Each structure stands twice: as structure tokens, then as C-alpha cells.
Amino acid sequence: MHYLKKGWRKASKDLMNQKEGNTVDADEKKQEIKETYGKIAMIGGSCCSSGCCCDSSATDLSKSIGYSDNDISAVPDANLGLGCGNPTAFAGLKPGNIVLDLGSGAGFDCFLAAKQVGNSGKIIGVDMTQAMIEKAQANALKYGYPNVEFRLGDIEALPVESNSVDVIISNCVINLAPDKEKVFKEAFRVLKSEGEMYISDIVLLAELPEDLKNDKDLLTSCLAGALLKEEYLRLLNETGFSVEILNEDLDISKRQYGGLPAESLKLKAWK
DSSP states (O other): OOOOOTTHHHHHHHHHHHHHHHGGGHHHHHHHHHHHHHHHHHHOOOGGGGTOBOOOOHHHHHHHTTOOHHHHHHSGGGOOSOOSSOHHHHSOOOTTOEEEEESOTTSHHHHHHHHHHOTTSEEEEEESOHHHHHHHHHHHHHHTOTTEEEEEOBTTBOSSOTTOEEEEEEESOGGGOSOHHHHHHHHHHHEEEEEEEEEEEEEESSOOOHHHHTOHHHHHTTSTTOOBHHHHHHHHHHHTOEEEEEEEEOTHHHHHBTTOSEEEEEEEEEO
């Protein structure tokens, strides 16, 4: 199913113009994200601690976006309340699958996925924050997950071989990447033929004012860097993916972003 509509090409040109004007800021944005999530890895917290308009614990946040009590209790140290959905609940993972998590954080989704793929499968988590990688590796040792590997890297340039992954999952991370087109191209590259990607991410339903787009707290809490939903889908299509929208959580805006025009989009994309 493809989601191309009139007006999207103009939106793309407008976005490209914005990107050209903001290219200098890309490294600064990544550095801000690394510093913020590095602190969260070391001292705990959630997206709320980086600026969201919410007042909930990591457990409460996780329950509100689709995790069960069993999920949360399985590896409590890995749940930092940083997601906007539960991709492991709708990815349909099978024993033996090789799974890649884009922006794996402390490893929460990786460990849940590992239970589903079993010892014959493998999970690879990629994150650009050293402190998160170290925390995830410590969790893997502590809770006994030999089939989970964590790699330091950028999801715009994945440290993963081409055509090597059955399923990609990602939870509220792609919005943080300055160049979403590169992320989708890299995902397409590493997926095997007929591979699938399951994403939960924040997208915009209307443009944000310029001052909010440049707000560092909103950037690190997954809003300021988000794309319009139409643009997000168009980029996936143009990369070569077919796309199916699985669910749209409009209430997350009220729970976490003070009613700003955003939603949590859950989708399946496949080659």
C-alpha cells in the first residue's frame, strides 16, 4: 500500500530547503541528544526528564504505550520509559529471526524480542550513545541474554552488513535523527529480501512554530525533530518500502506534549 498524495512533493521540497538551511546544526543536535540520553542512562529517568510535558514514572509511561506488567518486570533495569509504543507486541517475531533495533537504548525492546526469537535467533541493538550501550551490555550480562549484541553506531550509517536482517524494530528514535531519509535507506540496505520493519515513532500532524522546532528540550523528548506524518510516509515509499499503518495514538499528545499537534504512529514497512 502506498501513501502518495498531491501536495507531498511540494512538502518534500520545502523540507529539503529547511534541511539545507539547518545542515550546520545536525552535529550539534546529535551531540545534544547524546548528552541528554547519556545522563538518562547514568542516572535513570524517562523522556519526561528531558522536557516532555508529563509527570509519570517509567513504569506508568510504559503501560500507557502497550507494555504489560510481565514485559516491565522481565528486565526492569532496561525500562527507562523512553518509548512511544511497543514494537515487539506487533512485529510478529518468530524463532530464528535476526532482529535489528534502531536506537536500542538500555536494551528493553531487544530483551523482549530475544524471548520471542529464542536461542536460534539473534538481536542486534544499535545506539549512538556510549553510556546506553554500556548499560545495555551490563543488563544483557545480568539477566542472561547471550543472543543479544549491542553495537555503538549511528542509525544514519548502520554498523550492520547488507541483506543480513529479517526484521527491524524501532521505538521513538527515528524522529531524533537529523536525516530520516538516510535512516530509511540504511534500513532498506540491511534488510533481507522480503524483510520487514516495525516502527513506533512520533510524527507531526501540523507544522510546529519555529521557536518550538529549535527547542532543545522538545528535540530530546522526540518532538522538535519529528516530521509531518505525510512526509514520513512519503520518504518510506520513495526508499522502496511498502507501508501499512497499524495504529495511531493521538492521546499521547495530551499525555506527554501538552496537546501539541503530534501522534504516535505505529506502522509496518516491507521490501
